Amino acid sequence: VKIKVTDQKGGVHEIEGTLGWSLMEAVRQANLPMNAECGGCLACATCHVYVDEAFRGAIPEASELEIAMLDMAFDIQDNSRLSCQITLKPELEGLAVTLAPGTD
């Protein structure tokens, strides 16, 4: 799937994500600045992104653990998610996300 990623400095990148992978993996694969320190085990909150409103409905709601982990991220908004918890699927074609401050 194609994903539009806006980085922490405002740069826009069109990247290609693999179905079934997590959004975090796709961002890392594209060598965009994302710490994702714990490698996707929901322990660090350094893969925090803002999800474009149009796609929020297509992504399952955050688990309780993800919500708790978001406490360790900065500048939380309603559309804040941890990208390691978003699995890429066909419905997310064209997904647009912004990498949150403090994740690089």
Add this chain to the structure above:
Amino acid sequence: MTAIQTDVVIIGAGPTGLFAVFELGLLDIKAHIVDILDRPGGQCAELYPEKPIYDIPGLPIVTGQELVDRLMEQIKPFSPTFHLGEMATALTKTEDGKWRLTTDAGTVLEAPVLVVAAGGGSFTPKRPPIPGIEAYEGSSVFYAVRKIENFRGKKVIIAGGGDSALDWTLNLQPVAAGMTLVHHRDGFRAAPDSVNKMRALVENGQMQLHIANVSALHGANGKLEAVTFKTKEKEYDVACDALLPFFGLTMKLGPVADFGLNLHENLIPVDTEKFETSTPSIFAIGDINTYPGKLKLILSGFHEAALMAQQAFRVARPNEKLRFQYTTSSSNLQKKLGVA
């Protein structure tokens, strides 16, 4: 301070650093371990103590903490000395060609061999991405409380929703002139008992709770005067002498970056025969090193520790012959392990 003399100094008490003690121990090489965390285990203990790991050979399922506990048991016969809660800050060479490592607690260690097993780096508090925050650090912005008295009579703002944030809110509230807790949601992952105590203080008017993000700092010459809170609807300023952000820890390479080890993207290049760095007698094992084909797996760190130990022996015991033995058959090794 007098320097402590040993054979090997290991930076990092994660699984790789711990297993290095074992492999060195079998060769009668003594080790001291330095780690910034206050307990052994590194990422396993800090990031995922309760998460199961499935790819440790021979252990179909083991949690991060269990693995650390087992490694601690395994290296017990070699009684390594731990210097926990200390950051390795400086490395120099002594006149007799040894490495002298100094920590931020003033510990000085001297050894012919240095092993960097620092994983993703030192765990350090996360710094909020608020413009200009660096200018206030140490004077008005603090990531830890050293002395409660320093906050007496101050208008204190604590940011965060975990145990550190809640515990320090409760501990500093009695001495502070004003206490404000700011968190992005009206829910806390901290212990329910602390949350209840905090809510009672808010109800009694003894402190304030704001549901917001901290978006800006105001002050001059490192002295904070106010902090801007941002909600969906508005932005407003709250007077403040001291801000304490508690957003957990992150890994930073830290002073190891200045040890002259030819870093490549914050990793230390090594050979795959001895896992030695570009500086002879300094080794790098585990997640911190890089070489063609490197996989950041705990099991890779174990392998690297075993090979490193062979060369460390040659450096630390230049006049002795290295005898390769198996723990299953060598009564000599079994004696060292305390089983024979």
